[in-house]
Amino acid sequence: MLPISVIIITKNEAVNIKDCIVAARLISDDIIVTDSGSDDGTVQIIESENVKLLQLPWQGFGFARNAAAEAAKNDWVLAIDADERVTPFLVDAIKHIVSPLPTNLYGLKRQNYFLGKHIRFGKWGRDTTYRLYNKKVISWDLTPVHESLIGEGIEKKFLKGAFIKHYPVRNLSENTNKTYKYARLNATKYYSQGKKATLVKRFLSPVFDFIQSYIIFLGFLDGKMGFIVSYSNAKYTYLKYKYLLQMNKGSLENVS
Numbered sequence: 001m002l003p004i005s006v007i008i009i010t011k012n013e014a015v016n017i018k019d020c021i022v023a024a025r026l027i028s029d030d031i032i033v034t035d036s037g038s039d040d041g042t043v044q045i046i047e048s049e050n051v052k053l054l055q056l057p058w059q060g061f062g063f064a065r066n067a068a069a070e071a072a073k074n075d076w077v078l079a080i081d082a083d084e085r086v087t088p089f090l091v092d093a094i095k096h097i098v099s100p101l102p103t104n105l106y107g108l109k110r111q112n113y114f115l116g117k118h119i120r121f122g123k124w125g126r127d128t129t130y131r132l133y134n135k136k137v138i139s140w141d142l143t144p145v146h147e148s149l150i151g152e153g154i155e156k157k158f159l160k161g162a163f164i165k166h167y168p169v170r171n172l173s174e175n176t177n178k179t180y181k182y183a184r185l186n187a188t189k190y191y192s193q194g195k196k197a198t199l200v201k202r203f204l205s206p207v208f209d210f211i212q213s214y215i216i217f218l219g220f221l222d223g224k225m226g227f228i229v230s231y232s233n234a235k236y237t238y239l240k241y242k243y244l245l246q247m248n249k250g251s252l253e254n255v256s
Helices: 017-024 042-048 061-071 088-095 172-192 199-216 219-249
Strands: 004-010 031-035 052-055 076-081 084-086 104-114 128-134 155-169
Touching (some): 042 052, 172 219
Parallel strands (some): 004 031
Antiparallel strands (some): 076 128, 084 155
């Protein structure tokens, strides 16, 4: 199998990190975790699992991932979050990669769970992500949120049948907190790019997001959880443009 290192970033992920590391061992024995100021026992769990630990001040998602990749012994790197789990289906797909080029960037499906329920429809049911790359030619950008892999001549390839499991929230309170947190981070990203919060973006985009996820993409088939997920996505869209408008007016400080 392609020699791969697994990189993980954490802050206060005591509830997740052990299961994440255990699953990551399906792919590699070279696992690097970058932690940025955890105070909930995360660091102690990482140390007990006998993996590489980097403790760095928070300078953004991309910075943390790049630091972990630099510490990896292999050129090929799989980046995952603490709330994600490697699956045997991903392992099998990686075993079938033949003669990869350094510029190949591999994507896979992400199987999302909300409060324990597998979300099969809506936007979450269509979730894909690109996480397997060669660190010699590809790295993470330094945007505040929704960081991307960048490099010259990248050719994206999709690993059929491969997926990771994703457990983003444990309760409704955490879901609300993440909605507000990531909306503000994304507003900061847009602000740095000089984008404006037009009336259409502030009021029509959230409505379209809900209709697309809940109706067009059949989110209603996931029942109550499908509604909550679609509503949360719409609220996130509304909030990010609300915050962007406030930043443009100077009434809200952008964050990093």
